[in-house]
Amino acid sequence: MKLPAFEYACPATLAEAVALLAAGDGDAKLLAGGQSLVPMMAFRVASPALLVDLRKLAELRRIEITGEAVRLGAMTRWRDIEDDARLDTAHPLLKAAVAEVAHYQIRNRGTVGGSIAHADPAAEMPGIAVACDAEIAVAGPAGSRVIGASDFFIAPLTTALAADEIIVEIRLPAWPAARRWAFKEFARRRGDFALAGTALFYDVDARGKAFNAHVGAIGVGDRPQRLAAAEAAINGQTVDIATSERAGSAASAAVTPQSDIHASAAYRQALLGTLVERALQSACA
Amino acid sequence: MQVSFEVNGNNVSVDVEPRMTLADCLRHMLRLTGTHVGCEHGVCGACTILVDGMAVRACLMLAVQADGSEVITIEGLSNDDALTPLQVSFRRHHALQCGFCTPGMIVTAHALLSEEPDADADRIREVLSGNLCRCTGYISIIDAVLDARAAYKKPAP
Numbered sequence: 301m302k303l304p305a306f307e308y309a310c311p312a313t314l315a316e317a318v319a320l321l322a323a324g325d326g327d328a329k330l331l332a333g334g335q336s337l338v339p340m341m342a343f344r345v346a347s348p349a350l351l352v353d354l355r356k357l358a359e360l361r362r363i364e365i366t367g368e369a370v371r372l373g374a375m376t377r378w379r380d381i382e383d384d385a386r387l388d389t390a391h392p393l394l395k396a397a398v399a400e401v402a403h404y405q406i407r408n409r410g411t412v413g414g415s416i417a418h419a420d421p422a423a424e425m426p427g428i429a430v431a432c433d434a435e436i437a438v439a440g441p442a443g444s445r446v447i448g449a450s451d452f453f454i455a456p457l458t459t460a461l462a463a464d465e466i467i468v469e470i471r472l473p474a475w476p477a478a479r480r481w482a483f484k485e486f487a488r489r490r491g492d493f494a495l496a497g498t499a500l501f502y503d504v505d506a507r508g509k510a511f512n513a514h515v516g517a518i519g520v521g522d523r524p525q526r527l528a529a530a531e532a533a534i535n536g537q538t539v540d541i542a543t544s545e546r547a548g549s550a551a552s553a554a555v556t557p558q559s560d561i562h563a564s565a566a567y568r569q570a571l572l573g574t575l576v577e578r579a580l581q582s583a584c585a
Numbered sequence: 586m587q588v589s590f591e592v593n594g595n596n597v598s599v600d601v602e603p604r605m606t607l608a609d610c611l612r613h614m615l616r617l618t619g620t621h622v623g624c625e626h627g628v629c630g631a632c633t634i635l636v637d638g639m640a641v642r643a644c645l646m647l648a649v650q651a652d653g654s655e656v657i658t659i660e661g662l663s664n665d666d667a668l669t670p671l672q673v674s675f676r677r678h679h680a681l682q683c684g685f686c687t688p689g690m691i692v693t694a695h696a697l698l699s700e701e702p703d704a705d706a707d708r709i710r711e712v713l714s715g716n717l718c719r720c721t722g723y724i725s726i727i728d729a730v731l732d733a734r735a736a737y738k739k740p741a742p
Binding site for chain 2 (some may be wrong): 308338
């Protein structure tokens, strides 16, 4: 359908954008890449009175890699991540996940901040944020604050972001070179939302035992989540076939997905277990 | 709102409502009807155009967002004299039947081969996964794009 009518503003500074959003009184929406919001408007799932376009805020489109973190400006596009060779070592898990985001044309426009704000439970970037304990820096009329990813996602399309706040940056903790990791998802057609997926990593100590395991899951709940039971099955172990199977079973048992037209709950649950198992097999190889 | 951008090498200035998508602006105001509109919500890929050299879905972009951009549509990829390499290849391989998806397929394939002239069948499938075709079954389209690669390879020095 044609989009519903709205007013449009294209501010040149972040302060101006915050002021416009606040003046919108809850009926204004930010336009980043538009790859989720515009379809929602076409379906009348969203009909904001005002769109505040962030495209002129060049300072929000940058990838900064420091000793402490990989800092992604909110307007960083998927394509920017794909093209940044530094991330091959600075955050290989992020790079692998972004390769699975939507389709070619959408990756040329879609943004990190837009995906985080949209909060689809099957989307890759919210899953990476939760799996990696990312921090989400936001700006609003009252100033700036930082929200931990585990507190940020509340329900499908629902986050801790206030109506007058703007995501400025996503900070992923720095990535040790020796870290073991894998990203696996399954969709019927490439580029579609995953029926289930996992982003996981762990570190290995001098005795060859895993520690600091993080197992994230997408598509199997009302928000991206970390699976403590699967992590417990990995920590302190040598990651081999038996450990992978145990972690996969623990992951399956830990989630309660919904059935929908794309897959039944039982299928998604089994699929997640298989993906976690395969991810660990590829991480330890 | 008044919006100015470049389309296929020409500067244009149009007065649009914010709600008008770039796809509708191209078709209805600029009469560039080669860009097809299928689903209007970013699923079918028929409206794919190039904005600042990147393949994008014109139905997911507002015309007002194009201000100051360089836009190339399927019309801008053709020439008056002869078929382009992708057109020749699509014809040779019967990579279209009704033709509705073809502009989006060719623009997307052009963007890909311009950057990755060595793209293999798997990469071509991955990139074209965002373009729906209800006639061909895709195999002939993949073959056509594979066959057009030679024209995008830089001659050896």
